[in-house]
Amino acid sequence: MTPLETFQSRKIHFQSLVEHFQKQYNQWAVFRAFLFAITALVGYFCYEMYDFAYTLLVLIIGIALFLFSVTKHLKVKYLRDKNKVLIALNEDEIQRLSNHFNRTETGEAFVEDKHFYANDLDIFGNQSLYKLLNRTHTFGGAKMLADWILHPAQTNEILNRQKAIRELSAKIDWRQDLEASAMLIEEVAEPTDKLLAWNNAPANQTIKKSLFQIARYLPYLTIPVVIAWILGFVPAYIVLVLFMAHGMILKQIFEEVSIALEQTNRIAGAMKAYAAVSELIVAENFQEEKLNDLKSKISEASPAIKALEDILNKLANRSNPFFAFVVGVPTLWDIQYFIKLENWKQAHRDNLPIWLAVIAEFEVLNSFSGYHFANPTFINPTIVTGGVTLKAKALGHPMIKASKRVANDIELIGEGKTIIITGSNMSGKSTFQRTVAINVVLALSGGIVCAESFECSCLQVFTSMRSNDSLEEGTSSFYAELKRLKQLIDEVATTDNSKASILYFLDEILKGTNSKDRHEGARALMLQLHKTSASGFISTHDVELGDEFDEQDFVKNYSFSSEVANDDLVFDYKLREGVCHSFNASQLMKRIGIEM
Structure with a gap:
C-alpha cells in the first residue's frame, strides 16, 4: 500500500469512528436529560408520599x-474529538504529498541572525x-526541530537518529496517537520559558515561615466553628474574627502566589497533553537504544505532571471571587496549594526540564519519521568520518514533485576543492x-x-545565494x-580540527559588479579558499x-544548458561535465519584445 493509500484508508476509518462516537455522544446526552428528569420526578413523588429519607435516597442514587x-x-x-484530530492529521499528510501545507507554522520565529544557510535554502517560510x-505541537518540539535543521549533528548522533527514525516510521498508529494527544490541547504550543524560570528559581522562603506552616492547619478549627455558628451554637463575631485572621494571613502571601501563577498559569492547560504524551512513550516497546534511553x-513523568496540573488548576480557582470568599478564605486555599506547589518543585525541579526535552525530542523524531514514511523511495545517507566527502547518485530536490523532479549525480571529495557550474539563464544552476x-x-x-545513493562527511553548509540591499542599513x-x-x-x-569542514554554495558570485572585477574577485576568492579545508560550489556566467x-x-x-526547438527554449536540467559556452539571454529578451 502506498503512503497515499494508507492515509486515505486511515482517514475513512477515523471518519467512521467519529460517526460511531457521535451517535454515542447524542445517546448519552439524551440519557443525562432523561435521568435528571426522572430523578426530579421520583424525588418529588417520594417527598410527597413518603418520608424525607426516601427522597434523600433517590437524590443520592440519581446524583x-x-x-x-x-x-x-x-x-x-x-474519543470523538481525538478521532476528528486523526482525520485532520491524515488529511494533512495527504496534502503534504503534494507540498500543500495546511498548518500555519512557518518556523520563522526560530530564525538565527546571519545563519550560515537558513535564508538561502528556504529552511523556514510558507514553502520550506x-x-x-514539522509534525510537532509543543513549543519545545517546534524549537528543537528548528535546531536540528539549523545545526548539523555529530556522526554517532546522526546514526542513532537514523535508527530511531527508521523504527518509529513503521509505528504509524503510535506516531499519530502521539501527535493527536498533543493536538487536543491548544495550550500545548505555549512557550515554556516562564514555567522553567519558575522551576529554576530558588525555593520560596516566605511560605517556609512558621506562620504559614502552622496557619495551614487553622481551617481545622475555623470550619467546625462556622458549622457551629450555622447551627446556632456560637455567636457570629467569633466567625468574623477568624475570617479576619485568615484574610490577614492570606494577604501576606498574596503577591508570591500571584507571581507563581503568572509564570505557570498559561502553560497549566498543556500539562494534560504533556502527561498524555509521556504516558504513551512509557507504554510503548522500542528496540533502538536511543528510544529506550x-x-x-x-x-515517572506522567503522574508527576498530572499532579502539577491539578495543583495549578486548583490554585487558579482563587481568581473566582465567589470561590475565593466561600472556599478560599475559610480553607486558606492559597497557602494549602502554594505549599503543595513548592513541594512539587522541590521534588521534581531537576526532572521537569528533562521531561520537557524528552517529549520535544520524541516529537522531532516523529516529524522525521512521518517524512520517512511518506517518502519510501528516499534513502538513509551514509555518513563517513573525516575530510570532505560528498557523493550522490540521482540526487533530487525533496520539495519538487516527483513528476517534475530531475535528478543528477555529483561527487566532491577532498579539502580545498571547488566545483564551478556555468550555464545559461534559467537552466537550473541555482536549483541544483x-x-x-x-x-x-x-x-x-x-x-x-x-537520492538513489548518498554519502557525505560531517560538514558545515554555508551559502551565499540571495544578497538583498537594505535601506535601513544603507x-x-x-x-x-x-x-x-x-x-x-x-x-x-x-575552522580547526574540532570543527566540521565548510561546504560552501556561492550562486552567481559577485554579480553586482562589472565583468572584469567579477572575474578577478572570483578568481582570488577561489585561490584563497583552495588553501583551506573548505570545499564547495560556485555558479557563474x-x-x-x-x-x-x-x-x-x-x-x-x-554546466547546465538549454536548446532552441521551434523557436522555443527547452531546458532539460541535466548536469554535464565541462564549461557551458552557449547562452540564451538574447533569446529570452526577444521573447519579451526587446528588439535585438
Missing part, C-alpha cells in the same frame, strides 16, 4: 448515576523544509546548488535524502554579498573563470 453518565459522556466526547518536516528518562545543500542539511539532521546588494563572503572567509579562517581553471586539479567544471 451518583448522573455523575457516572457525565464521566461516560466526557469519555465519549474525548520546516513545513515539510529517552524512555527511561521519562518513566539548493538541491545538494538541502540534502546535506537533511542528512546531517538524521533524515532521509532524495547597504547595496553588492555590498551585502561582500559582507556575506567576509563571513565565509572569517569562518574558514577559524563567467565562462572565462571556468576556462582558466579547467586544467587545475582542485577545480571541476560542470
Whole structure:
C-alpha cells in the first residue's frame, strides 16, 4: 500500500469512528436529560408520599448515576474529538504529498541572525523544509526541530537518529496517537520559558515561615466553628474574627502566589497533553537504544505532571471571587496549594526540564519519521568520518514533485576543492546548488535524502545565494554579498580540527559588479579558499573563470544548458561535465519584445 493509500484508508476509518462516537455522544446526552428528569420526578413523588429519607435516597442514587453518565459522556466526547484530530492529521499528510501545507507554522520565529544557510535554502517560510518536516505541537518540539535543521549533528548522533527514525516510521498508529494527544490541547504550543524560570528559581522562603506552616492547619478549627455558628451554637463575631485572621494571613502571601501563577498559569492547560504524551512513550516497546534511553528518562513523568496540573488548576480557582470568599478564605486555599506547589518543585525541579526535552525530542523524531514514511523511495545517507566527502547518485530536490523532479549525480571529495557550474539563464544552476545543500542539511539532521545513493562527511553548509540591499542599513546588494563572503572567509579562517569542514554554495558570485572585477574577485576568492579545508560550489556566467581553471586539479567544471526547438527554449536540467559556452539571454529578451 502506498503512503497515499494508507492515509486515505486511515482517514475513512477515523471518519467512521467519529460517526460511531457521535451517535454515542447524542445517546448519552439524551440519557443525562432523561435521568435528571426522572430523578426530579421520583424525588418529588417520594417527598410527597413518603418520608424525607426516601427522597434523600433517590437524590443520592440519581446524583451518583448522573455523575457516572457525565464521566461516560466526557469519555465519549474525548474519543470523538481525538478521532476528528486523526482525520485532520491524515488529511494533512495527504496534502503534504503534494507540498500543500495546511498548518500555519512557518518556523520563522526560530530564525538565527546571519545563519550560515537558513535564508538561502528556504529552511523556514510558507514553502520550506520546516513545513515539510514539522509534525510537532509543543513549543519545545517546534524549537528543537528548528535546531536540528539549523545545526548539523555529530556522526554517532546522526546514526542513532537514523535508527530511531527508521523504527518509529513503521509505528504509524503510535506516531499519530502521539501527535493527536498533543493536538487536543491548544495550550500545548505555549512557550515554556516562564514555567522553567519558575522551576529554576530558588525555593520560596516566605511560605517556609512558621506562620504559614502552622496557619495551614487553622481551617481545622475555623470550619467546625462556622458549622457551629450555622447551627446556632456560637455567636457570629467569633466567625468574623477568624475570617479576619485568615484574610490577614492570606494577604501576606498574596503577591508570591500571584507571581507563581503568572509564570505557570498559561502553560497549566498543556500539562494534560504533556502527561498524555509521556504516558504513551512509557507504554510503548522500542528496540533502538536511543528510544529506550529517552524512555527511561521519562518513566515517572506522567503522574508527576498530572499532579502539577491539578495543583495549578486548583490554585487558579482563587481568581473566582465567589470561590475565593466561600472556599478560599475559610480553607486558606492559597497557602494549602502554594505549599503543595513548592513541594512539587522541590521534588521534581531537576526532572521537569528533562521531561520537557524528552517529549520535544520524541516529537522531532516523529516529524522525521512521518517524512520517512511518506517518502519510501528516499534513502538513509551514509555518513563517513573525516575530510570532505560528498557523493550522490540521482540526487533530487525533496520539495519538487516527483513528476517534475530531475535528478543528477555529483561527487566532491577532498579539502580545498571547488566545483564551478556555468550555464545559461534559467537552466537550473541555482536549483541544483539548493538541491545538494538541502540534502546535506537533511542528512546531517538524521533524515532521509532524495537520492538513489548518498554519502557525505560531517560538514558545515554555508551559502551565499540571495544578497538583498537594505535601506535601513544603507547597504547595496553588492555590498551585502561582500559582507556575506567576509563571513565565509572569517569562518574558514577559524575552522580547526574540532570543527566540521565548510561546504560552501556561492550562486552567481559577485554579480553586482562589472565583468572584469567579477572575474578577478572570483578568481582570488577561489585561490584563497583552495588553501583551506573548505570545499564547495560556485555558479557563474563567467565562462572565462571556468576556462582558466579547467586544467587545475582542485577545480571541476560542470554546466547546465538549454536548446532552441521551434523557436522555443527547452531546458532539460541535466548536469554535464565541462564549461557551458552557449547562452540564451538574447533569446529570452526577444521573447519579451526587446528588439535585438
